[in-house]
Amino acid sequence: MTPILLIEQVLNGLQSGITLFLMAAGLTLIFGVMGLINLAHGSLYMVGAFAAAAVAGWTGSFVLALGAALAAAAAAGMIIEMVVIRRLYDRDHLDQVLATFALILIFSEGTRWVFGSFPLYLDVPAALSGPVTLPGGILYPSYRLLIIVIGLLIALGLFQLIARTRIGIQIRAGESDREMIAALGVDISRLYTIVFALGAALAGLAGALVGAIQSVQVGMGEPVLILAFVVIVIGGIGSIKGALVGALLVGLTDTLGGVLLPLLFGLFMDPSSATTIGSALASMSIYILMALVLLFRPTGLYGGA
Amino acid sequence: DGHGGKLKVGMITTLSGGGAGLGIDVRDGFLLAAKGSDMLDIVIEDDQQKPDIAVQLADKMIQSEKVDVLTGIIWSNLAMAVVPSATAQGKFYLSPNAGPSALAGQGCSPLYFNVAWQNDAFYEAGGLWANDNDIEKVFLMAPNYPAGIDGMTGFKRTFEGEIVNEVYTKLGQTDYAAEIAQIRASDADTVYFFLPGGMGISFMKQWAGSGVDKNVMGPAFSFDQGILGAIGEAALGVKNTAHWAKDLDVPGNAEFVQAFQDEYGRLPSLYAAQGYDTALLLMSAMGKADVNDQDAFQAALKEADFQSVRGDFAFADNHHPIQDIYMREVVKEGDVVTNKIIGVAASDHSDVYGAECKM
Amino acid sequence: MRRETILNTLLYLAMPVAAALALALDEPFLITLITRAAIFALAAVGLNLALGLGGLVSLGHAAFFGIGGYAMGILAHHAQTYTPVIDSWIVLEGTKSMPVIWLVAIVSSALAALAIGALSLRTSGVYFIMITLAFGQMFYYFAISWPAYGGEDGLSIYVRNDFPGLNTLDPMQFFALVFAILSAVLWWMGRLARAPFGLALSAARQNAERVETVGLGPFRLRLVAFVISGAVTGLAGALFADLNRFVSPTMFSWQMSGEFIVFIVLGGVGRLFGPVAGAMLFVLLEHLLSPVSDFWLIYVGAILLLVVLFARGGLIGSLAGREVAHG
Amino acid sequence: MAEPMLHVDGLQKAFGALQATDGVTLTLMPGEIHALIGPNGAGKSTLIKQIAGGLAPDAGRIWFDGREVTALGTPARARAGLGRTFQISSLAMEATVLQNAVLGAMGRAGSAWRFLRPVMRDAELVEQAQAALQRVGLTDHAATRTAELSHGQRRLLEVAVALTLQPKAFVMDEPMAGLGASGSKRMTSFLDGLRREAPILLVEHDMDAVFALADRISVLVYGKIIATGTADDIRADPQVRTAYLGEEDAA
Amino acid sequence: MSLLELEGVQASYGPSQALFGVDLDVAEGELVALMGRNGMGKSSTIKVISRLLKHKSGSVRLDGRDIAALPPHKAARAGLGLVPEGRRCFAKLTVRENLIAAARSGHWDMARVCALFPRLEERQTQLAASLSGGEQQMLAIGRALMTNPRLLMLDEATEGLAPVVRQEIWAAVRTLKSQTGLGLLVVDKSLAELRQIADRAVILERGKSVWRGDMATLDRGIADKFLGV
């Protein structure tokens, strides 16, 4: 493999990490900050993608589509927070898992009901559809560069929100002891509704951005949900920084594992079994990464005790 | 028989979840053919794309519904779970999709008829077409699971040029940046891939954005009508092999396409065509023999005395199709991105496993 | 008698009574359906030891279910093709004998649980949920891409395995076998929850520090619970494979693990019969609702949601009152 | 002179820049109550944690009952006979009061590895547990869920669980905290009698209790023991007065 | 008019009743001691006032307004400050964050709280979870003061504090009372201290207020009978 190709693959790994971060950010916000396991986060991602596809279909505008994704996912988030999630904060993780699992069923089949069983069309805007040439002669899709930029901006904004603002402090206080923060005069329910909607909106945005280069279909949220969980567990729950680092690690491992492992096994095996075994191991690689991280740091890289 | 002169058909297919589109097409095609006929009594159940549910439903169909014939399964792994035990219990099974090699070779059964294709067929035809069309260096890509590996093996079986590289991705992968970079860096002139469902959509969209300029080929599964709608213009120019296309000029096909559109308001897919043919086959046999006389009914099915929307259709000794396989190209007709036949890739194609089939 | 005891007895009797009815009505498929519920119940009863009593929310129990399934699949596959399982300095033949298969399933899933548990139990809470999920996924991807035993296509076993003196292909006899195993395990789990081990384990869930200061090691308590739990789920896996005469990687999928948790929460966490009630209800819902519409899963979702939100303590909890959860 | 029951030698523990335990050496002799007092944040609980095994010291050694236990974990030290109570109640909240006590008795019996016989029908364990509850006055609440106890009642249960272990020595972190005036008085006389069964290392801010009970008092400030002596010595120590007592005990 | 007034309050935890009729009132600038043996309902009373526990009969009025329907945060904003039993500091927040999380502007701010408890100043960036017991207690008081309440409720606020600090806190309470017109409801086990500082006292026995009166009239006999001193 040439060095240029390797650099390109590293870039790809970073980019796929950032894509994951978009999803993981909202999840870690809800999951870390409110102590809620939200399996339905993938459904919000799907809602965003479908809203974007529908609006892009009607209007032809990608910007409007992104706006629709944000709005639809935030609205969906707000509604499920007020109707369902709100009753789950002081329940244990199990009830949360079951209730949000049920939400997945409702969302998936509901979406299929409205939009049919076939994948929808959503494409990147024409202005961003081609590649740009990076230093070193690397051709890189410009849309992916945009995703990187948006991802980094969101990381920064969230970090500020949680670590620095008073709202962030109140949210975290509520996670430690909801009853107490209420007894001190903070309306934590309203705060949580807002945060949940924000997390949902991020998922929706991720769904729309990613949906333009992937497939917009029912069930699209589930694989990425699991990956996002892996990311925030590696990074440490509740830590935006952890989510970013975790996402990059997972992106790199996944991308480079798929590329390098078959090559590695090819050094001492016949090519066809090297491909099979290498790829088999590559598909397990992020889980191996996660297990390793947790063995040495049982609360993730940036997780508090 | 016990169903008042009717034949009772149990259809187990995928009607919920992400893979529902295929099952719905098979079902709708089948029902379209059966419409207006009172010969069939059809029970339909959703397998959720889970093998254990499919097995359970097959038991239900056989034990409680007492069906005569089973059909409907979309996925190879579900077929592997259901077919051997269904035929062991003396039920006919007509496959409207999926043809795992085990059921074409050693595991074949007199009661099992494949009305779609043996899994390798489209790939073998793809290899043959490449030989005749100046394709020399091919980059292969498929998910790392049996259907993917079998497919690539099928292509390699007939292709005579050079395989530059083979990449097996994770099943369900959605980001192909790394693979595209590898393809770009390789000196292949053509990418040949099999990525079912959403995987193929993702790959094609990302491929279009990457600016890499190479031929793209694959089996029809990644370029079927339901999928083309989601890929859009990014798929234009892709060559894909199939036994059917909506513009195929054989008797009955245009009528089928029209009737399907009238009935369901969308273009039929090849799965719909397979479902349609399956019902036609079944009804053709009913006119000739009683399902309770297994040998006679089996012989009647084997005759394949129906007008397939694919044109000539016959069964080989292992009850798998002998049929033409065409090369299609993705084109734009008006506003619709769709497939157009550009030639025959393999004529009277049948699979290589028949030799192992003893029945 | 306490209401929960009455309810448990009813639940317990419901299965054989329904099976007998199905036999009388000549609906063998219903017996199969009940058997399926009983096997799911067994798997979830296994998980419930770790999850309900020990507070170890494992989202990777499908790993043990799958290992049990493949223990059956591999042994029977070799027996039906007359090839040895291992053929090097030691030769190991396949088998079609259920007791032997069960033993292999129990031992191999217990060993896997020992390894996974020893690593995973270093973490806790959500991290534990996720690391068990990760191990489950490793098995899943391995099984999908490992070609020797069919990869994603799985393995078909044409005839059900043998149990001395029974015709296992007869639905009623196979059900009786499964029901006997379920009964034995339930009996043991009921005892276990009240035995010293159960008290210590449940105390370790509530307050590990407390357990340490009275001289007991929470890690070892949990590990033993996890191993027993994995072994029971593994046994259920072997039975499930035999029920379907088929194994495939879906037995390893995270949705499978998720479903076990659904059974438990649906029925009532930490209650002996919770998983039984949950599995029965879920299988029943699946059976009744799937013909209703193409979008029947919406109804399943809605019902699950209503149960979690408004029937705290699950089915049993809301029917029997909240007196005693957690044994 | 008798062997000390507990001997801590040169213990060090730092949290980052903070030296929470700074070369602490102390002994607990059979039959005595040794009180450990000191300002908030002086490192008393940190010291107790290291003695009980929940926290590994950076340096120093610990002997218990004639055997070095520095390398042992909490359960092993408990089995060796070290009974402990926590500053903030640490109990199995879902279990009943009696079950908590039985758990202690089980620990003493040394085994949880029994998988069949119901533990609450084990007459011997239950008897030991009941006896301990009776001694702290919780018999009436034996069947109550622990979560339903008031704060003070939980403090009593802490002590009861430690009793069921029948330990060779106690380390108690503020057992009086949260007990009302009457409760404190009862606890004081109770501990007074308890020292004959096993010596007690007692951390407490309730000076009435400390002065009434302690055979020896050590004063910990910033991780260091600045004085050890009898109640009168300590009361008179000017350093202790300013660092800890204030003008209170002048009253 | 009283700042706070409870009349015949009854409350339960699920099926088990804890309060059987509590009468109590606190005027502005007044310090009322709430006393009773362990488990008699002191904390439950405080919880009812803070709306963390709903009462099922009787009335709770703040400034003459019935607060039964208010959620906890609204009651708090109406002027209730709580230092709960067991401290309940936000473990994963730093000292500083604990203090500002619910702060409302007024007399009490960072500077004043830090002046009251210099230890907190030193530990501003440390996580609350790693504070010593006493430090956590200081933090809990500081946190409640930062909300600038009109009625401050201290539930065992001197528990676990060193004598010097306890004296400091009593001194601080005395200052609060004299300077700011704050109403104070104090649960504490130290009768000696309360005698010096409380205006009035209420004694609970099995969830009922069995004695109310001026602190001065609380004689040995009563103390002996209800508090076991």
Ligand SMILES: Nc1ncnc2c1ncn2[C@@H]1O[C@H](COP(=O)(O)OP(=O)(O)OP(=O)(O)O)[C@@H](O)[C@H]1O
């Ligand atoms: N895990 C930790 N990380 C950082 N600092 C810690 C940690 N644990 C304790 N400390 C600090 O060490 C010092 C000693 O704490 P410790 O709890 O031992 O005090 P203490 O003497 O028991 O006080 P108190 O009487 O108030 O309970 C305190 O200043 C505390 O903030």
Ligand SMILES: Nc1ncnc2c1ncn2[C@@H]1O[C@H](COP(=O)(O)OP(=O)(O)OP(=O)(O)O)[C@@H](O)[C@H]1O
């Ligand atoms: N969460 C709870 N659930 C059920 N019962 C409770 C709960 N909290 C307290 N109780 C019961 O209510 C009664 C009053 O308890 P409360 O905590 O108000 O007492 P207290 O006077 O504050 O006692 P202490 O001085 O020990 O703190 C007690 O009998 C207790 O058992």
Ligand SMILES: [Mg+2]
């Ligand atoms: Mg302390």
Ligand SMILES: [Mg+2]
């Ligand atoms: Mg109290």
